[in-house]
Amino acid sequence: MNAIAMKISADEMEPLFDVLPDVVFFVKDAAGRYTHANLTLVRRLGLKQRSDVIGKDVTELFPGTMGGSYAAQDKRVLAGEIIENQLEVHIFANRAPGWCLTCKRPLRSRGRILGVIGISRDLGLPDGKHPTYDRLKRVFAYMHENYAEGVRVQALAELAQLSIAQLERHFRRVFQLTPQQVLTKLRIEAAMRLLHTDDSVASIGMACGFVDQSAFARQFKATVGMTPRAYRTLARADAERGDA
Secondary structure, eight states: OOOOOOOOOOOHHHHHHOOOEEEEEEEETTSBBBOOOOEHHHHHHHOOOOOGGGTOOHHSOOOOOHHHHHHHHHHHHTTHHHHHHHEEOOOOSSSSSSEEEEEEEEEETTEEEEEEEEEEEOOOOOOTTTTHHHOOOHHHHHHHHHHOOOHHHHHHHHTTTSSSHHHHHHHHHHHSSHHHHHHHHHHHHHHHHHTTTSOHHHHHHHHHOOOOOHHHHHHHHHHSSSSSHHHHHHHHHHOOOOOO
């Protein structure tokens, strides 16, 4: 039997992704404007219907610095870059910050890049039934206690009694992340907590294991979509609204 080549359009994909509450699906044109968005994205933006998103770009839908960061990411994809499993914290107005893995690809037609297509899926719970879970749980506990120090992957592999390749493969299966992504997640989570205090940004970066303030700012912006200072401002504004 001959295989029949079929192409699925974004119009057909959109309703399929509508039924997935833990996945954001989107398509954008060459100007970065949404042409398709699943209902998960619509709801997380605090909007009522798809038409509230279509035709707008990220700078119109997300806080200033965050929207600018997403726009810069889209620009890279429109230049031909593929983004795979980018660990991010998404901050929506109507829900608590949530960790996700984002994938974006150029949308091509006849060799030309016409837009961006992508998904962001929520990070799920670890697979506690995996055969290596107990060993990896010990490694995770070690990372949680020592994220502010120089954690070496070789030392983690030895603790788990695995090769580095085995450790990374099993981490992806159990935690959906590489060991380095888990370490980044722990450090950024700690930094987000400390940015609610009056400690300086530089001291927070050092306390969370970053070699200097510049490295801290770069990683924080790549993960959260805004600088540490912008996140602190947003957190304080949210706290003031909560007190009002």
